[in-house]
Amino acid sequence: MPDVDVDVDVDSEVEQDLEENLTEDDRNEAEKVFAKKVEIIGGPPAGPATLEAKDACAWFGDRLVLEGVDLIMPKGKVTALIGPSGCGKSTFLRLLNRMHELIPGAALDGEILLDGDDIYAAGTRAQQVRMRIGMVFQKPNPFPAMTIRENVLAALKLARLKCDDKDTLVEQSLLRAGLWKEVRDRLDSPGGALSGGQQQRLCIARSLAVHPNVLLMDEPCSALDPTSTRRVEETIDELRGEVTVVIVTHNMQQAQRVSDLCAFFLAAENQPGMVVEQGPTDVMFSTPTDPRTLDYVQGRFG
Amino acid sequence: MNVVPGTVVEDPPVAEDPPAPRERTRRVITEVPSRADRRFNQITMGAGISVLVLLTLVGLFLMIQSSDALGETGIWTFLTRTEWRTDVTPARIGVLGLLAGTVLVAVVAVVIAVPLSVFSALAITEYSTAKRRKWLVGVVDLLAAVPSLLFGLWGFLYLSDKIVPISLWLTQNFGWFPLFKTSEDASLTGSIFIAGIVVALMVLPIITSVVREVFSQTPPGEKEAALALGGTRWGMIKTVVLPFGKGGIVGGSMLGLGRALGETIAVALLLPQVPQKIGESIHILQNGGATVSGFIANRAGADEFTTSGLLAAGLVLFIITLGTNMIASVVVSKSRSGAGVDI
Ligand SMILES: Nc1ncnc2c1ncn2[C@@H]1O[C@H](COP(=O)(O)OP(=O)(O)O)[C@@H](O)[C@H]1O
Ligand SMILES: [Mg+2]
Numbered sequence: 001m002p003d004v005d006v007d008v009d010v011d012s013e014v015e016q017d018l019e020e021n022l023t024e025d026d027r028n029e030a031e032k033v034f035a036k037k038v039e040i041i042g043g044p045p046a047g048p049a050t051l052e053a054k055d056a057c058a059w060f061g062d063r064l065v066l067e068g069v070d071l072i073m074p075k076g077k078v079t080a081l082i083g084p085s086g087c088g089k090s091t092f093l094r095l096l097n098r099m100h101e102l103i104p105g106a107a108l109d110g111e112i113l114l115d116g117d118d119i120y121a122a123g124t125r126a127q128q129v130r131m132r133i134g135m136v137f138q139k140p141n142p143f144p145a146m147t148i149r150e151n152v153l154a155a156l157k158l159a160r161l162k163c164d165d166k167d168t169l170v171e172q173s174l175l176r177a178g179l180w181k182e183v184r185d186r187l188d189s190p191g192g193a194l195s196g197g198q199q200q201r202l203c204i205a206r207s208l209a210v211h212p213n214v215l216l217m218d219e220p221c222s223a224l225d226p227t228s229t230r231r232v233e234e235t236i237d238e239l240r241g242e243v244t245v246v247i248v249t250h251n252m253q254q255a256q257r258v259s260d261l262c263a264f265f266l267a268a269e270n271q272p273g274m275v276v277e278q279g280p281t282d283v284m285f286s287t288p289t290d291p292r293t294l295d296y297v298q299g300r301f302g
Numbered sequence: 303m304n305v306v307p308g309t310v311v312e313d314p315p316v317a318e319d320p321p322a323p324r325e326r327t328r329r330v331i332t333e334v335p336s337r338a339d340r341r342f343n344q345i346t347m348g349a350g351i352s353v354l355v356l357l358t359l360v361g362l363f364l365m366i367q368s369s370d371a372l373g374e375t376g377i378w379t380f381l382t383r384t385e386w387r388t389d390v391t392p393a394r395i396g397v398l399g400l401l402a403g404t405v406l407v408a409v410v411a412v413v414i415a416v417p418l419s420v421f422s423a424l425a426i427t428e429y430s431t432a433k434r435r436k437w438l439v440g441v442v443d444l445l446a447a448v449p450s451l452l453f454g455l456w457g458f459l460y461l462s463d464k465i466v467p468i469s470l471w472l473t474q475n476f477g478w479f480p481l482f483k484t485s486e487d488a489s490l491t492g493s494i495f496i497a498g499i500v501v502a503l504m505v506l507p508i509i510t511s512v513v514r515e516v517f518s519q520t521p522p523g524e525k526e527a528a529l530a531l532g533g534t535r536w537g538m539i540k541t542v543v544l545p546f547g548k549g550g551i552v553g554g555s556m557l558g559l560g561r562a563l564g565e566t567i568a569v570a571l572l573l574p575q576v577p578q579k580i581g582e583s584i585h586i587l588q589n590g591g592a593t594v595s596g597f598i599a600n601r602a603g604a605d606e607f608t609t610s611g612l613l614a615a616g617l618v619l620f621i622i623t624l625g626t627n628m629i630a631s632v633v634v635s636k637s638r639s640g641a642g643v644d645i
Contacts, residue, residue, distance in 0.1 A: 099530060104432060131532030141523035145545050158533030158541060206531065 030175050038169045040210060041162040044132040048075040048244040049115040049213035051096060051133070056110035057272070058091045058100060066091050067272040069110070071263055073214075078236060078245040080255040080281065082296070083265030088273030089248045092265070093216050096246065097133035098126040114213070131159050133214040134207035138222055140199035142206070144192025148174075148183050151191040151202055155210045169209060176238065177205035178231045197228025204235060208243070215239065217247040221254065233258050252297055256285055264293045361620065368614035371395065371607060380614060386577050386597075388608050395611040397594065397618050399577025403494065404593040404619065406578075406586060407569055408562035410498025411505055415562075416555045418502070419509035426510075427517045428539060439514075446507035454568030457500035462572065465499060466490045469587045481586050488588035495586045497572045497593075501565045505558035512557055512634060516550025517543055553634030560626035563619065570596035594619040 051073040058066040066088040073079040081089045094100040096112055098119060111118045119129045142151050152170045156163055163169055170187065174180040179201040183194070191202055200220060207215060217236075221229040236245055236258045249255050255262060262284040267273035277290045285297050295301050335343065372380055375395055383396020426438045469490045476482045484490065520543050528538035544551075575592040578584060598612045 097530065099526065102526070102529065127532045127534055130530055135530040137523060137526065137530075139523055141521070141527040143524060143527070143541065143545075146541075154528070154541065155531040155533075158528055158531050158537045160537075203527070206527075210532065 026181065030180075033168060033171050033175060036165065036168050036172075038163060038165050038172065040156070040169075041164075042159070043161050043210050044213050046211065047213065048242060049132070050075040050113075051214055051244060051246070052113040053092070053096070054111040054113065056092065056095055056112060057108060058088065058095055059105075059107040060091075060103065061105040064272040065267075066095075067274050069275050071275060071278060073244055073246050074261070075115075075213075075244050076241045077260040078240055078247065078258055079261045079263065080259035081246065081248045081263050081265060082250070082252070082255050083273070083276075084267075084296070084301070085250075086273075087265040087267040089265050090218050091273075093135075093218050093246065093248055096214075096216055097135055098129050099135065101126065127159065131155070131210055132212055133216060134210070134212035136200070136203050136207055136215065136217040136220045138219040140196055140203055140223065142191035142194070142199050142202050144190060146191055147188045148191050148194070148202060149187040152205050152209050154206055159210065161210065173205040173209040174202075176208050176235065177201045178235050179205055195228075197224045197231065200224055200228065201231060201235070204232070208239075212243060214244040214246065217245065219248050219250060222250065229254070252285075252299065256281060264288075264290075264296060266292060266296075357624075361617075364613055364617040364620060368610055368617050371611035371614045374607075375611075380611075381618070384577055384579050386611075388604070388611075393607060393611070395608075397615045399579060400592050400594045400597050400615055401618065401622075402578040402584070403573070403591040404563055404595070406494050406584065406591065407497045407501055407573075407593055408559055410495060410586060411501035411562040411565075412509075412555055412559050414499060414502040415506045415509055415558055416551070419506055419513055419554065419558075420551060422506070422510045423514040423517050424539060424543070426514050428535060428543065442507050442510050445503070446511075450504055450565060450568055453500055453504055454571045457496065457568055458571040461500065462491050462496050465496045469493060469495055473587050480583060483583070484585055484588040488585070490588055492572055492574050492589040493585075493587050494573070494591045497569045497591070498586070500568045500572060501562045504565050504568065505561045508561055509554045509558040512554030513547060513550050516547045516554070516634070520546045549633055549636055553630050553632075556626055556630035556633060560623050560630060563623050563626065564595060569593045570599040572596075575600050 053069050053071045053073075056066065056069040056071075057064065069092060071079075081092065083089055091100065095108055096119075100106050100108060108120070112120060114129070114132065118124070119133075143154060146154065149170055152173050153163075153166060155161070156166075171180060171184075174183065179198060182198060183202075191199065194202060200223070204215075204220070221232050224232065233254065236247065239245055240260075247255075247258065259281045261279065262281040263278040264276045264284065265273050266276045277284065277288055277293045279288075284293060288294050288297070374392070375383075380396055382398055383394065384399035384402070385394050385396055386399065387394045422438070422442060426435055426442075430438060469484075472495075473482050473484045473490075477484070524542045524546070525538055528542050529535075533541065570593075573591045573593065573596055574589060575597050576590060577592045577597070578590070594615045598616055601608065601612060604612070
């Protein structure tokens with residue numbers, strides 16, 4: 001398949017690029033920065049968390065678009081959500097951090113458990129949940145009028161959190177998002193003046209700054225060039241173990257490269273979307289039980 | 303390149319003849335608009351031009367009619383004199399005292415109306431369901447439909463007395479601020495402050511609708527980003543909506559200022575129409591003050607020279623209002639495309 005060839009080409013080229021980018025000094029420097037512990041007062045508890053959907057359903061108005069999703073996203077693992085457009089992946093993702101309820105007429109059923117606690121339980125505030133479960137959107141959305149530094153620290157201001165060492169927090173967050181080297185000399189220039197790929201990594205840094213337990217990503221690379229895409233994938237790889245990642249992607253190679261677990265969503269015509277099959281990524285891509293999954297991962301429909 | 307005399311400049315080696323350029327014909331494609339498009343174009347152009355013609359005619363009329371008074375008094379003297387006396391010969395008329403009152407009333411109005419408008423606009427765009435939004439927009443538009451005269455009468459007959467305690471409180475607590483000082487025995491009705499409040503009500507709808515329009519164009523992606531980071535609605539408004547709408551707020555305020563400068567009848571009823579004396583301190587909380595339009599309304603039907611003088615005052619107001627509105631529309635139009643980003 002010519003497709004695979006192209007993919008390999010891009011990879012090796014980018015690999016070189018990344019290696020050139022991080023020198024020995026940089027690595028040592030980064031290690032030192034990460035050795036510093038930055039405390040965020042009022043922030044989420046430390047470490048990744050397990051997210052579990054139990055019989056999750058979602059409506060827009062009277063229309064049921066997602067039905068009966070049972071899915072465990074284990075802590076520290078990367079879970080990929082795949083499936084054709086319109087089958088409810090974004091809707092499911094937005095159920096996970098209470099962004100769904102912002103849409104007028106939206107409704108839901110079922111439970112979403114974050115380390116065992118239902119995020120929709122009475123008395124749980126959406127702001128608290130969203131602080132623990134960060135989100136990166138399809139279209140990069142930095143705050144254009146704010147500087148790069150202010151962008152990274154935006155969550156502190158928004159959620160009224162205090163931090164004892166903001167400079168280190170900025171550096172750590174940008175390092176984790178793979179953007180530090182490119183912007184360290186212009187932290188005070190506006191976030192809107194970066195390239196698309198850099199903006200997306202800035203958004204990742206912004207989400208990571210509060211040390212969330214979970215990071216949700218909705219097709220984070222669909223608007224990016226191959227180099228930036230690879231950078232974001234590197235970042236996801238480095239986050240493994242530190243943060244639970246849930247990523248929606250239309251790129252099968254990407255799902256294979258970055259995820260440990262995979263869930264295949266599908267919606268029959270005029271039917272709500274549901275999870276057809278889920279499991280370890282390598283199984284899902286080699287020997288899935290449902291023939292529709294095999295068709296989809298091999299690009300035969302979708 | 304300087305060539306030193308005496309040296310021989312060698313021609314650069316001539317490359318092979320470049321291929322002769324191909325003969326090309328330039329075709330300019332002009333779109334032939336459909337009949338409907340042409341018709342629409344003519345109508346909109348016609349409407350636009352007639353507005354310009356009307357404005358020019360008004361300006362010309364004012365200039366011709368006011369030439370008597372301006373010629374006799376001298377433009378500079380007219381602009382800088384505060385007095386307005388037609389009982390002496392030669393009459394001593396000047397627009398500055400009126401202008402001071404006009405600007406003060408307008409500024410008081412805008413200072414009161416802008417925060418109210420911004421909060422109304424936020425209530426409409428950010429804190430309402432679709433149904434309530436429609437309802438609120440309707441109410442604000444209804445406010446715009448109330449004739450100025452009614453506002454004036456209401457302010458004169460009803461509001462004035464109700465405001466006096468506020469004026470009293472302001473002067474007792476903030477009297478150290480020069481504008482808020484009042485003299486011992488002064489009456490607190492018929493003040494610039496009260497006039498400003500009434501005019502504020504008149505300009506509230508226009509400011510609200512401009513600000514609302516700009517707020518509603520805030521990129522939804524940025525709003526979601528702020529909420530997804532754990533921000534409250536108000537936090538999101540502070541970090542995203544207000545910075546984005548900055549230009550709209552400034553532009554809307556200036557548009558309101560332009561409107562406020564011209565509001566007539568209300569202030570004619572409310573103020574005693576005694577031109578402000580410059581050099582004497584200004585007290586906005588006590589009885590006094592005059593505005594150009596109020597003054598004109600009060601003295602309509604005077605003798606020819608006075609009328610000419612009043613129209614000269616009108617001309618000055620016309621120019622100032624026009625200027626304010628123009629600047630306002632530039633600011634508003636920039637703010638939309640510029641997305642509040644100053645790079
Ligand atoms: N804001 C909305 N209002 C109404 N329907 C929506 C809205 N967003 C998505 N939908 C519908 O919900 C279904 C699932 O959409 P989505 O979750 O965006 O799918 P995916 O991300 O898998 O492409 C689609 O049929 C879509 O039309
Ligand atoms: Mg989607």
